[in-house]
Every structure is written in structure tokens, then in C-alpha cells.
Amino acid sequence: MGKAEGHKYNHGHALILSGPPHHGGAARLAARGALRVGAGVVSVGASGEAMAEHAARLDAIMLRAVGDGADLAGALQDKRINALCLGPGLGLDARGKALVGAALDQSRGEPRSTVLDADALTLVAADPALFAALHKDCVLTPHAGEFARLFPDIAEKLNAPATIGPAYSKVDATREAAKRAGCVVLFKGPDTVIANPEGRCAISAAVYERAAPWLATAGSGDVLAGFITGLLARGLDPFSAAQTAAWLHVECALSFGPGLIAEDLPEELPKVFRKLGL
Numbered sequence: 001m002g003k004a005e006g007h008k009y010n011h012g013h014a015l016i017l018s019g020p021p022h023h024g025g026a027a028r029l030a031a032r033g034a035l036r037v038g039a040g041v042v043s044v045g046a047s048g049e050a051m052a053e054h055a056a057r058l059d060a061i062m063l064r065a066v067g068d069g070a071d072l073a074g075a076l077q078d079k080r081i082n083a084l085c086l087g088p089g090l091g092l093d094a095r096g097k098a099l100v101g102a103a104l105d106q107s108r109g110e111p112r113s114t115v116l117d118a119d120a121l122t123l124v125a126a127d128p129a130l131f132a133a134l135h136k137d138c139v140l141t142p143h144a145g146e147f148a149r150l151f152p153d154i155a156e157k158l159n160a161p162a163t164i165g166p167a168y169s170k171v172d173a174t175r176e177a178a179k180r181a182g183c184v185v186l187f188k189g190p191d192t193v194i195a196n197p198e199g200r201c202a203i204s205a206a207v208y209e210r211a212a213p214w215l216a217t218a219g220s221g222d223v224l225a226g227f228i229t230g231l232l233a234r235g236l237d238p239f240s241a242a243q244t245a246a247w248l249h250v251e252c253a254l255s256f257g258p259g260l261i262a263e264d265l266p267e268e269l270p271k272v273f274r275k276l277g278l
């Protein structure tokens, strides 16, 4: 997280795609998270009609016109953009679907590290071609509802009462999901589980002395997606980015305490970093 040397582009450029006008808050929360966690440059990609709304609310975060999938493909010619985030407030319309398709399109060569959250997960769940396009540099961040949309059979096994032998756990479910998707899956909740396709697994538990139930507030998942994207931009591998982001997310919540709203999470990071001696 420290920036001992280098200029802003040495610390990565994260691009967060936003959705229709008047639905920009979630993308801005993710962008703020990516910037605070240390990405050197963060841009929000917006359609023409949504630009004015974002421009009125963003300063350090840059704005870029991204109307459709072709615009995103064009933006990605800039190899300095090394991490993408799609989903928070993206919408489920044709534009959202085209953007997810363009982000996952590997025909341009090097796949980009890509966080798929919220609406992007719903779009991927509904379209086998998008699901098949997932690659090893993706991170999926479903809550339980999104997990069940993406992996209905796995969710059914997880929710079924155990009749014989050890119960099928959230760890088992997340590992099976990561293997099927071919990428890192971060399954959210008070007991967030992170798994990669090779079977590596971590639990970020916000329970007992780390309980932070005030994280159950609208937009906190959008900030988590931004933290992961920012860490990917900094060059962390997908598993480490997801694991570190989940831990920092809970640290920020514990540091702030009850009364937390999503906006507070990125603003708490400097205090958490200082405490860590970074």
C-alpha cells in the first residue's frame, strides 16, 4: 500500500463503469474505495447522459465517456488501465450487457483484472456466453442472492439440511463455484469466503471480536468491489486482492464503529493504514 517511489501511473489505473443517469452513487462509492486503497488513477466510465451528474460529484476521480461496448474496447487500448470494475449501479439493460461482454473479451490480447459485482453478476448469471468468458483474472463478489443466481445448484446444496456425513459448507460451496467459474469468487456475508479455482481458500470472518454488523448497510458491497479493484490496479493477484480487501473492509468498519454508512468506509482507510504503520 505504501508508495515509496514512482508516479501515479506506476500505481495503476482503475476504471469503474457506471450505469444510467441518477444511478451513479454505487459506481462513485466503488471509485472512492479504489482511490483510497491506493490506485494511482481512478476513472469512472459513464454514458453521455450520466456525465453531468458525475462531474458534479467527482474531483480527484476522473471521468471518461463510455457509451457502449465499442467505447470500452477503445478505452482499453490504453494499456495503463489495468483494473476494471463493473456492476455497482450498472443496470441490467443492453448497455450493461455490452459493457460486461467488452470487458471480458479476450480477443484484444492480455485480459484485464476485472471485478464483477452486483448487476454484472446478474447479467453473467443470465447469459451462458458471458459466464463462459470469465477468465482467471476475474473476481466475482456475490452476496447470497447473487450467488444463488450464478450457481443455483451449488446454493441449493448449501442451503439443504445435512442428512448424512459432514454438512456441505460455505467453504465447499465457494471452492466449487470458483472452480466452475475459473476465477476467484468472494462470497459475501458476516463469514465472507474467498476461493480460487485451484482450491485455495480464505475466510474473512466478521464475527466474535471482529463482529461488525453495521456493515450491513446499502453500498458497503460497492465499496468492497472498489477496494478489490484498487488493489488489483496496484498489482496484487486476484486472490490476494480479494482477501486483503475483505480484511481491510472489516478493519474500516471496526475502526469507525456503529453508525457507519458506506461513504465512511473509504474515508476510514487512512486511519487503518496509519495504524498498520504503512
Ligand SMILES: NC(=O)C1=CN([C@@H]2O[C@H](COP(=O)(O)OP(=O)(O)OC[C@H]3O[C@@H](n4cnc5c(N)ncnc54)[C@H](O)[C@@H]3O)[C@@H](O)[C@H]2O)[C@@H](O)CC1
Pocket: 023, 024, 025, 026, 027, 087, 088, 089, 090, 091, 118, 119, 122, 143, 144, 145, 146, 218, 219, 220, 221, 222
Ligand atoms: N447507493 C447506491 O447507489 C446503491 C446502489 N446499489 C445498486 O443497486 C442495484 C441492486 O443491488 P441489490 O444489492 O439490491 O441486489 P439485487 O438486485 O441482486 O437484489 C437483491 C435481492 O436479492 C435477494 N438477496 C438474497 N440474499 C441477499 C443478500 N445476502 N444480500 C442482499 N440481497 C439478497 C434479496 O431478497 C433482494 O430481493 C445494484 O446495481 C447495486 O450496485 C446497491 O449497492 C445499494 C447502494
Ligand SMILES: Nc1ncnc2c1ncn2[C@@H]1O[C@H](COP(=O)(O)OP(=O)(O)O)[C@@H](O)[C@H]1O
Pocket: 118, 143, 188, 189, 190, 192, 206, 211, 212, 213, 214, 215, 216, 217, 218, 219, 220, 221, 222, 223, 224, 249
Ligand atoms: N452482518 C454482517 N456482518 C458483517 N458484514 C456484513 C454483514 N452483512 C453484510 N456484510 C457485508 O457488507 C457488504 C454488503 O454488500 P452487498 O450485499 O453487496 O450490499 P450493497 O449492494 O448494498 O453494497 C458485504 O461485504 C458483506 O460481507
